Amino acid sequence: MAARASRTPSLRLCRVFCPPPWPAAHSTKQGLSHPIKGTTVPFVHRRFQSGHGTPGGTGGGNDYQLGPSQEVQPQPNTQSWGESGQHEEDFRSHNKQRHDWRQTAYRMLESAATTGASLAILGLAGFGYHKYYKNVVLQKINNAFEPGDPVLELAAAGRGSTSVVPGGTEKEWIVRPEQDKIDKVVAGETNGHYYLLLGEKGCGKTSMILDAMQKVDGLGIAMMECHADLEIFRIRLGKALDFEFHEDYIGSLFSIRGPRDTTALLDIERAFNKLEKVALKRKRRTGQPLVLIFNSMHLLRDDEDGLDLIELLQQRAEAWAATGLCTVLFCSDDYIVYEKLKHYASRMELITVQDLPKDMAISALRRYRAKHHANQDTEGDLERIYQLVGGRLSYLSRVAQASNMEAKANEIIENEERWLLTNCGLLGEGQDDDVNEYSKFASAAMVLCRALVAMEDKVEGGTYNEDRGWKLPQVPLHIAREIMTRADFIHRYDVCPI
Ligand SMILES: Nc1ncnc2c1ncn2[C@@H]1O[C@H](COP(=O)(O)OP(=O)(O)OP(=O)(O)O)[C@@H](O)[C@H]1O
Ligand SMILES: [Mg+2]
Structure with missing residues (x-):
């Protein structure tokens, strides 16, 4: 208690205003012990200020005072205001405690209500946002x-x-x-x-x-x-x-x-x-x-x-x-x-x-040429180009953009031929054992090519006819597989593309 008292502002003031005549004292439960004589010096409890210590008095804890603060309980041997003062102090402290509890409970309720309200608003906002977001998503897809x-x-x-x-x-x-x-x-x-x-x-x-x-x-x-x-x-x-x-x-x-x-x-x-x-x-x-x-x-x-x-x-x-x-x-x-x-x-x-039939392919070529190189070609030129590249639109458009169509067409044919040989060219007799799988793939392609070339004679009216243009030999997929004696390779040729 005395230790608490020594930390209160009033005691500090006491030390400032009334420095003790003896060296620094040790605080004990009973008061301050004199370091020299070992005696106990009692606190002075009476208030020397207006209002303190007197019932009905005014003033507060912040008032300057000589002596310990209000919190300090009087010591039995130093009590100076008697039993009635003790009761009053108990009553006041009890009242203060009750008041403190009520205030705490009120504050708890208040913060609970505030938290609840904030959460409710947050929840509502979240729900609203969620609904809005879902609508916006559908709206955006609709706009697409x-x-x-x-x-x-x-x-x-x-x-x-x-x-x-x-x-x-x-x-x-x-x-x-x-x-x-x-x-x-x-x-x-x-x-x-x-x-x-x-x-x-x-x-x-x-x-x-x-x-x-x-x-x-x-x-x-x-x-x-x-x-x-x-x-x-x-x-x-x-x-x-x-x-x-x-x-x-x-x-x-x-x-x-x-x-x-x-x-x-x-x-x-x-x-x-x-x-x-x-x-x-x-x-x-x-x-x-x-x-x-x-x-x-x-x-x-x-x-x-x-x-x-x-x-x-x-x-x-x-x-x-x-x-x-x-x-x-x-x-x-x-x-x-x-x-x-x-x-x-x-x-x-x-x-x-x-691919386009002959008349449409030549018409496409003519239109392309009219745009890129107008009045340069005869009908015979256009037909010769068709003979070289056929009715594939991507080839026709590339050829039409070149100033020398025939050279461009031959270049395309050469590239396609190289592409075929790069992917399916036979490696010859001296091939290594490690390339067996590739050899099977390449030889099956060549077997199919040979079969198709052999079929050219059987195409009705020949593969190329002045009136209808190209008609290349065709075989159904299952026959192609039969010719190659392999079922799986045809997809790889398709993907290449060959
Ligand atoms: N009807 C058409 N008339 C004229 N030119 C065309 C026509 N259709 C396509 N072309 C031309 O043919 C070329 C190839 O066309 P497109 O890219 O549409 O073919 P694709 O079959 O989709 O090709 P890919 O398989 O590479 O996707 C393009 O340069 C395009 O301009
Ligand atoms: Mg495409």
């Missing part, structure tokens, strides 16, 4: 199907015009026989099916789709390029649908396991769930299905992940075709995609794109 499409803008910018049609006018554009069908599919006029557009590299598949999209200004259409990596596929799908996969959702900050702790395949599934909701609303409003185009499907890997993705896409395509919510159009250069899809296909329709 409104007129105008980044794919169209990109294609037009690449051609330096406002149109995806080369040259920006109908003049240079050949209307392919398949265009009508593609127009209907892309405009969402077909129902109950999904489509696989299959054709050799550079035969004009993408151009046909872009042309069809442009005719309806991309209304109700989203298009994306496939990729072997599922993460990149996921990002491209997100871009096409304007869906962020909840990566911009603030709520994920409070979640231990955020929505991004997932696989690309799950994200793709989530995107399709959202798309389905939008498609349902649009179907009710416009009565037309959305159109989703997956270009370059052949780029998906032929491994477990790739097959899982194809299965997921096909399941959705089947379900949406059945309900008329969304028409899916797959586009591929390789036949293998057809084989993969064929397993579970019940509503799939195949659209094959072939």
Whole structure:
């Protein structure tokens, strides 16, 4: 107690104003012990200030005072105000304690109420944000199907015009026989099916789709390029649908396991769930299905992940075709995609794109030349070029841009021949044992080539005819496998592409 007293301001003041005549004293329970004589010096308890120590007096603990503060209990041997003072002090301390408890309880209640109110507001704000966010997500996906499409803008910018049609006018554009069908599919006029557009590299598949999209200004259409990596596929799908996969959702900050702790395949599934909701609303409003185009499907890997993705896409395509919510159009250069899809296909329709027939190929060449090198060629020149490169649009457009068409055509033939020999050239008799697998692959290709060349004589009217142009010998897939006595190589030739 005396130790407490020694820390109170009043005692410190006491030391300042009345320095003891003896050296520093030790405090004991009874008072201060004299360091020299070992005697105890009692505290002076009487207040020398107005109000202190007298009942009904005024003043407070902060008043300057000589002697110990109010907290100090009088010692039995030094008590100077008697029993009534003791009672009063007890009563006051009891009252003070009760008052303190009440205040504490009140404060606890107050802070509990404040915390509760803050949490309620936070919860409401969070719930509101969540609802708002979900709406915005659907709104953004819906906007992705409104007129105008980044794919169209990109294609037009690449051609330096406002149109995806080369040259920006109908003049240079050949209307392919398949265009009508593609127009209907892309405009969402077909129902109950999904489509696989299959054709050799550079035969004009993408151009046909872009042309069809442009005719309806991309209304109700989203298009994306496939990729072997599922993460990149996921990002491209997100871009096409304007869906962020909840990566911009603030709520994920409070979640231990955020929505991004997932696989690309799950994200793709989530995107399709959202798309389905939008498609349902649009179907009710416009009565037309959305159109989703997956270009370059052949780029998906032929491994477990790739097959899982194809299965997921096909399941959705089947379900949406059945309900008329969304028409899916797959586009591929390789036949293998057809084989993969064929397993579970019940509503799939195949659209094959072939090289142009002679009259259309020469017409395309003439139009290209009119744009790049007008009035330079005779009809005979154009026919000779067709004889060299055939009706493949990518070759025709490349040849047409060159000043010397024939040289360019021969260069293309040479490159293709080299490509064939690089991939399937025979190594000769001195080949090493280590290359056995390659040798089988190359020799099977050469066996097939020889069989096709041998069939040229059997083509009705010859392989080249002035009226109809080229007609190359063809064999069905199973016969080709029979000729090669290998079933697996044909896919690799297709992928090469040979
Ligand atoms: N209808 C057409 N009229 C004129 N030129 C065309 C037409 N269609 C395509 N082309 C030209 O043919 C070339 C190849 O076209 P496109 O890229 O559309 O073919 P693709 O089949 O999609 O090729 P890939 O398999 O490489 O994707 C392009 O240069 C394009 O300008
Ligand atoms: Mg293409």
